[in-house]
Amino acid sequence: xxxxxFKMPDLGEGTVSAExxxxxVKVGDTVKEDQIIAEVMxxxxxxxIPAPVGGRVVSITGQPGEMVAVGSELIAFDTAGDxxxxxxxxxxxxxxxxxxxxxxxxxxxxxxxxxxVMASPAMRRKAHVAGVDLASVPGSGPGGRISASxxxxxISGRGNGAAKPAARAPRQGVEEIKIIGVRRVIAExxxxxxxxxxxxxxxxxxxxxxxxxLRQYLNARQPKGTPSLTYLPFLVAALVxxxxxxxxxxxxxxxxxxxxxxxxxxxxGVATQTPDGLKVPVVKNAEARTLAELAAEIRRVSEAARxxxxxRDELMxxxxxxxxxxxxxxxxxxxxxxxxxxxxxxxxKAVERPVVQGGTITIRRIMNLSSSFDHRFVDxxxxxxxxxxxxxxxxxxxxxxxxx
Numbered sequence: 001x002x003x004x005x006f007k008m009p010d011l012g013e014g015t016v017s018a019e020x021x022x023x024x025v026k027v028g029d030t031v032k033e034d035q036i037i038a039e040v041m042x043x044x045x046x047x048x049i050p051a052p053v054g055g056r057v058v059s060i061t062g063q064p065g066e067m068v069a070v071g072s073e074l075i076a077f078d079t080a081g082d083x084x085x086x087x088x089x090x091x092x093x094x095x096x097x098x099x100x101x102x103x104x105x106x107x108x109x110x111x112x113x114x115x116x117v118m119a120s121p122a123m124r125r126k127a128h129v130a131g132v133d134l135a136s137v138p139g140s141g142p143g144g145r146i147s148a149s150x151x152x153x154x155i156s157g158r159g160n161g162a163a164k165p166a167a168r169a170p171r172q173g174v175e176e177i178k179i180i181g182v183r184r185v186i187a188e189x190x191x192x193x194x195x196x197x198x199x200x201x202x203x204x205x206x207x208x209x210x211x212x213x214l215r216q217y218l219n220a221r222q223p224k225g226t227p228s229l230t231y232l233p234f235l236v237a238a239l240v241x242x243x244x245x246x247x248x249x250x251x252x253x254x255x256x257x258x259x260x261x262x263x264x265x266x267x268x269g270v271a272t273q274t275p276d277g278l279k280v281p282v283v284k285n286a287e288a289r290t291l292a293e294l295a296a297e298i299r300r301v302s303e304a305a306r307x308x309x310x311x312r313d314e315l316m317x318x319x320x321x322x323x324x325x326x327x328x329x330x331x332x333x334x335x336x337x338x339x340x341x342x343x344x345x346x347x348x349k350a351v352e353r354p355v356v357q358g359g360t361i362t363i364r365r366i367m368n369l370s371s372s373f374d375h376r377f378v379d380x381x382x383x384x385x386x387x388x389x390x391x392x393x394x395x396x397x398x399x400x401x402x403x404x
Contacts, residue, residue, distance in 0.1 A: 002080040006052050008040075008068045015042045017069045020062040021181040023110060025075075029057045037075060040068070041181050043188075045312045055079035065180035110145070118145035122275040124175075130155050182276045193339045198375045201334045204387050208350055209365045211397045231367070232270070233295040235322060235347060238393040238400045240266050240287045243320070246386040248378055249343040250319050260342070260377050269318030269338055272302045279305040280338055282318045291401075322347065333370040342374040343383070345390070 011018060018040040025037045033054045040047055055077035062068040110118075117134045119127070123146055127134050130151075137154050139146040179187060211234060219228045243250040243266055251262045266287045269280040281301035286294060304310040321338040322345045329349035337344050350367035357364070369390065373383045393399050 001058075001078045003058065004053050004055065004077045004079045005073050006075050006077070008070050008072050008074045009049070010070050011040075011042050011045075011047055015070060017067045018042050018047070019067050019180060019184065020064050021046060022064055023060060025057050025060075026110065027057050027060060031055065031057060031077070041185070043185065045315075046181065049074070051077070053077055053079050065178040065184075119151075120275075123148065123151055127151055182279075186277050189339065190336055193336050197337050197339060199334070199337060199372050200375045200380065200383070201370060201372045202380075202383050202387055203332045203368055203370045204391055206367050206369055206391045207355070207364050207395050208367045211394055212350070212365050214397050227295075227299060229291075229295055231347065231350065232298055232322065232324060233291055234394065234397065234400065235345070235390075236268050236283065236286050236294050236298070237291055238390055238397075239268070239320070239322070239345060241393060241400060241404075242386060242389045245389065246382060248382060249373070249386050251342050251377065252319060252340040253342060253374065253377065254340065263319045265319070267317050267319045269321035269341070270298055270302055271321055271323035271335075271338070272305045274306045274308075276308070279310070279315065280318060280321060281305040281310050281314050282316065284317070320344070325349070332368055335370060335372050337372050337374055342377045344372050345387075346370040346372070 008018060019042075021039045021041050023038050025031055025035075031037060031051045031054060033052070034050045035054075036048045037051045037057075038049045038060075040049060057075060058078050059073075059076045061073050061075065068074055118139055118141070119134055119137075124134065126148075127137070132151065132154055134146060134151075137146050137150055138144075140150050141147050208231070211231070215229050215231070215234065222228070247262045248260075250266055251260050253259075254261055265285050268283045268286045270283060272279050272281060281304060283289075283294065283297045283301060289297065301310065301314055304314060318338065318341060320341055320343050323335050324347035325333070327349055329347060331348060333346050333348060335344045335346040346369065348368040348370055350365050352363050353366045354361050355364045355366070356362075369387060371383070371387055
């Protein structure tokens, strides 16, 4: 046997270890050079690791959820009679591994056949809502893994399985789900933000009746098939203008150097819900984009995040974040700051309400802004003044496009 040992590569940016998210191969498998053998995750990104040589897998190190140090043995191959024990140039350099951003999926490991149902958390949630017993769904993926099309076929009655209604009998059993991959990163960052940042929130009511009229007017003038404008591009356009007078809110905290970095450029993080959890793709240089360009870029980066196609730099470098739950936006919320930023602006749903204007009751479209700030660097007065300035622009949307 000719044994070739491949060690955890240096994935850059000061990485000292990486978490094993999923093994694409198992001991005994024969792989080809450059075949994807594993997915690992650093604090910055998920990375697919290709095989440096062809051969038979004789050992692997680390189960999903475990950390493997850079330079430690990751996988060993028997290359006898199969491939030369020399890694290709594309694999010898760690940066050549395919990075997909910190929001890559964290599926369960491909392992030896067992009675365990192989399905992602998203598939399990969908099956639960539909009342489908996953054990009755034939999986077409590797190792019997259940895909979205497999589940959809059963739900629609086209598959070999049969959708079962939720039982009325008491349920038993507990599903153990490892906190790994994207969910681990989210958990760590949320905990660090809440522990390390003294948050305070400010909620303001905004009359968006005029803005809604402008939005509908512009949508009516769009070419057929063009995606409709939402409130977000207007909000970002207004926020860019407001931050010119409140630069302390367009900043990040550099804890290592004990500095607050106020940015001239406005790089807006757009909190995006995906099947794998919350991701924050970034619209770079929002201050230099038109309304149409903002709308297009928000759509592009959000879709890239949802489909796990966002590049690493598209998920980094934001200076302030906006977050919206759309129709689920509720009355008010207390968003968690996207560290190391110092401010986040939250959008709640817009609804028609009776309000008093000039002594009479009239119907207006009202939307709340729920925002949070780092009280170490943003005073309450400045936060309130910034949100009031943002409110004024949204209530009189023509001012968004007029230079002061």
